Amino acid sequence: MTxxxxxxxxxxxxxxxxxxxxxxxxxxxxxxxxxLPAFGYLPVLGGEHFSLDPWRMLxxxxxxxxxxxxxxxxxxxxxxxxxxxxxxxxxxxxxxxxFALMHRALSPLLSVPHAAAAFAxxxxxxxxxxxxxxxxxxxxxxxxxxxxxxLHDPLGLSMIAGLVAKEAPFLFxxxxxxxxxxxxxRHMQVAASFGYGRLAGxxxxxxPQIYPQIRLPVLAxxxxxxxxxxxxxxxxxxxxxxxxxxxxxWMRDPDLAMRxxxxxxxxLQVGVTAAAILTWLAGERLARLLHQRWRVDxxxxxxxxxxxxxxxxxxxxxxxxxxxxxVGLVLWSVAGFWPFPASLPPAVxxxxxxxxxxxxxxxxxxxxxxxxxxxxxxxxLTIACLEREVRTGxxxxxxxxxxxxxxxxxxxxxxxxxLQFLLIAMGLGTSGGALAFTHFxxxxxxxxxxxxxxxxxxxxxxxxxxxxxxxxxxxxxWRVRLPMLLAPVxxxxxxxxxxxxxxxxxxxLIGGGRFATLTTEAVxxxxxxxxxxxxxxxxxxxxxxxxxxxxATTLPAMLFRNRRDMxxxxx
Numbered sequence: 001m002t003x004x005x006x007x008x009x010x011x012x013x014x015x016x017x018x019x020x021x022x023x024x025x026x027x028x029x030x031x032x033x034x035x036l037p038a039f040g041y042l043p044v045l046g047g048e049h050f051s052l053d054p055w056r057m058l059x060x061x062x063x064x065x066x067x068x069x070x071x072x073x074x075x076x077x078x079x080x081x082x083x084x085x086x087x088x089x090x091x092x093x094x095x096x097x098x099f100a101l102m103h104r105a106l107s108p109l110l111s112v113p114h115a116a117a118a119f120a121x122x123x124x125x126x127x128x129x130x131x132x133x134x135x136x137x138x139x140x141x142x143x144x145x146x147x148x149x150x151l152h153d154p155l156g157l158s159m160i161a162g163l164v165a166k167e168a169p170f171l172f173x174x175x176x177x178x179x180x181x182x183x184x185x186r187h188m189q190v191a192a193s194f195g196y197g198r199l200a201g202x203x204x205x206x207x208p209q210i211y212p213q214i215r216l217p218v219l220a221x222x223x224x225x226x227x228x229x230x231x232x233x234x235x236x237x238x239x240x241x242x243x244x245x246x247x248x249x250w251m252r253d254p255d256l257a258m259r260x261x262x263x264x265x266x267x268l269q270v271g272v273t274a275a276a277i278l279t280w281l282a283g284e285r286l287a288r289l290l291h292q293r294w295r296v297d298x299x300x301x302x303x304x305x306x307x308x309x310x311x312x313x314x315x316x317x318x319x320x321x322x323x324x325x326x327v328g329l330v331l332w333s334v335a336g337f338w339p340f341p342a343s344l345p346p347a348v349x350x351x352x353x354x355x356x357x358x359x360x361x362x363x364x365x366x367x368x369x370x371x372x373x374x375x376x377x378x379x380x381l382t383i384a385c386l387e388r389e390v391r392t393g394x395x396x397x398x399x400x401x402x403x404x405x406x407x408x409x410x411x412x413x414x415x416x417x418x419l420q421f422l423l424i425a426m427g428l429g430t431s432g433g434a435l436a437f438t439h440f441x442x443x444x445x446x447x448x449x450x451x452x453x454x455x456x457x458x459x460x461x462x463x464x465x466x467x468x469x470x471x472x473x474x475x476x477x478w479r480v481r482l483p484m485l486l487a488p489v490x491x492x493x494x495x496x497x498x499x500x501x502x503x504x505x506x507x508x509l510i511g512g513g514r515f516a517t518l519t520t521e522a523v524x525x526x527x528x529x530x531x532x533x534x535x536x537x538x539x540x541x542x543x544x545x546x547x548x549x550x551x552a553t554t555l556p557a558m559l560f561r562n563r564r565d566m567x568x569x570x571x
Contacts, residue, residue: 012391015384019444020403022381026419026441027410031270033418037263042421045256054260058268061261063240068272071243074156074236075226075276078163083218085164086171087210089315091202092308095185102312103176105319109169111494111545112322113502115519116538118162118234120325123332123531125150125158128340130328136341145340152238159236163228165322167221171214177453178213182206198308200301204294217449219277220408226273227411230504230519234526243269244413244505251417251509266414273411326542332535352532360518360540367517367544370507371500374439378447378496379489385448386455390463390481391473395456404448407441416509423510430512438506447496454488486559490552498545518544 036042040051058064093099109117124130128145136142151158179185184206191201227244236242241249247269250262301307332338333352335345389395419438428434458481466476482489504519511520522537 012384012388015381015388016396016400019381019385020400023406023441023444024403026438027406027415029422030415030417030419031410033420033422034263034266034414035418037260037418037421038267039264040260042260042263044425045259047260054264057257057261058264061246064243064246064265064268067240067243067246068268070156070237070240071226071269072272072276072279074160074163074242075222075273076279078160078167078225079218079222079280081160082164082167082171082221085168085311085314085318086175087203087207088199088307088311090172090175091199091206092304092311093198094179094202098312102315102319103172105323106169106172106315108546108549109166109319109322110173111498111549112166112326112542113498113519113545114162114166114228115230115234115502115504115523116329116542117166117322117325118231119522119526119534119538120322120329121158121162121165122151122234123328123535124321124325125161130324130331130343133341133343143341151235154237154239156237156242159232159242162231162235163225165318166231167225168318171217171221174214174217174449175210177449178210180453181213182209184209195300195302197301197304199304200299203291208291216402216405216409219280220405222276222280223273223409223411226276227269227413229413230502230523233523243272244411247413247417248505248508251420263417266411266417269411270414273414277409329535329539329542332531333539335532352530352536356533356536360536363516363518363521363537364540364544366515367501367519367541370436370439370503370515370517371497371544373436374443374500375447375493375496377436377440378444379451379493381444382448382451382492383455383489386452387477389456390458390460404445408445412442412505416506420509420512430510430514432515435507435511435515438510439500439503442503442506443496443499446499447492450492450495451488455485458485487552487556490555491549494545494548494552497548501541501545 037045037047038054040047040049040053089102090099093102112120122129126132126145127148127150129150132140132142132145140146184202187205187209188198188201191205192198196204228242229244229248232242232245236245240246243265247262247265250258250265253259253262331345331348334348334350336347336349336351338345416438423434424430462480462484463476466480471479501517502519503517504523507515507517507520518537518541522534522541525534525537
């Protein structure tokens with residue numbers, strides 16, 4: 001950053017510290033607020049003394065250990081499958097035409113909220129879902145939906161599939177962002193010149209460079225998968241339900257004594273997530289030892305065509321499943337009477353939309369203002385931190401950047417319980433400001449991750465030229481840097497808005513039921529609502545983030561239509 005370093009203003013100097021405080025303090029305060037009731041102390045509910053009664057109450061709940069073990073195993077399975085698929089596909093097909101096509105197909109899936117993706121998958125694989133309809137009766141012989149347990153299966157296979165469908169695109173884009181920071185391309189070319197197959201060259205040479213760059217996103221996926229609520233309610237087992245779902249029910253139980261058990265359960269959830277992360281880290285060490293031996297064994301795996309084809313097929317199945325599921329949502333939203341096993345509805349109409357729209361205005365408005373407020377605040381703070389980096393020429397240490405992931409590494413269900421207690425005690429509970437701030441906690445990490453690399457990759461010579469012409473730092477920012485980085489800024493904003501739209505548990509707990517969003521309403525319908533109404537809510541929930549990404553792509557293209565290199569897709 002030669003020629004740009006200097007002393008930033010006070011606001012920019014304070015931005016990194018303020019960011020850390022705003023991310024860490026609520027998490028620490030929330031965990032503390034859950035820890036006290038977990039040991040019996042919550043005077044407003046009659047808990048005047050510390051005791052282990054909440055833990056005894058928790059351990060007396062039927063199936064509690066099965067719930068905990070299920071959450072632990074589900075997190076590891078979903079993460080391993082997602083990461084394995086992503087790394088395998090990138091290693092097998094990077095820099096090919098198929099890779100470019102899959103990249104374009106996978107990227108839009110990131111904008112689909114978890115709940116909408118879960119509903120799409122549920123409508124596809126259910127016994128009366130679209131796959132069974134397409135295969136019946138000519139292939140299956142069924143003229144009525146089969147009595148088989150696919151959704152809510154006790155092994156959680158459908159829930160794992162739903163998590164993989166969402167987390168694989170996320171890890172795919174995180175891995176692509178890490179590739180330019182390594183020398184993967186050159187090293188793979190060298191490996192190929194020695195006769196190594198694409199997969200062998202990637203896993204032996206490239207993976208050790210890439211994995212450290214994506215470790216934190218991988219751990220965030222483990223934490224999320226071990227404590228997810230909305231996907232678990234739509235696809236997960238019910239007897240017993242995953243631990244986070246159980247805790248959510250107890251927290252909203254009319255019997256206020258269950259709040260103590262829920263708080264103890266929140267700490268148990270922290271333990272489950274920590275155990276899953278520690279297991280993964282131990283697996284990393286074992287994998288590193290095995291990899292060191294395999295790396296020098298001389299095996300070149302030159303004939304890897306079958307493995308590459310299998311990875312391409314698996315990726316295609318994932319994309320096709322989500323695509324068909326989303327088409328299924330569209331069909332159900334306009335379907336009239338749709339008997340099984342008809343592949344398509346005999347009649348379509350907009351009656352469902354017409355009847356639902358009056359009730360949709362409130363949740364849609366709430367979803368919009370929450371997402372816009374949280375995203376704007378996150379964007380301002382992120383740009384302030386990155387601008388400080390530019391002006392000082394100093395990039396934060398990796399450990400400091402790791403603090404950004406804290407809200408993603410701690411289970412939501414754990415610290416939100418305590419944060420809810422503290423906000424109520426401070427007189428801020430169930431307020432719009434408190435809810436928007438809670439959304440901001442989860443939006444900021446994604447905005448920072450999305451914008452950080454493009455901002456740092458901006459060529460500082462543009463600023464040097466502007467400075468030589470007499471422009472000050474702020475004029476360079478407003479007239480040069482920000483316009484040139486408008487496309488990544490808007491993309492980061494679209495990512496943050498999509499994250500906010502998908503927030504279920506923060507809205508449910510911190511909002512206290514006073515703020516209905518498209519996500520909370522859609523998940524509430526999961527337990528027995530009409531498929532047609534669910535499809536309408538899920539589609540609208542998906543449409544808002546999609547509109548954000550479309551705007552992020554088209555607005556720079558329109559503003560800079562006469563400046564080719566400032567449009568998206570040009571450098």
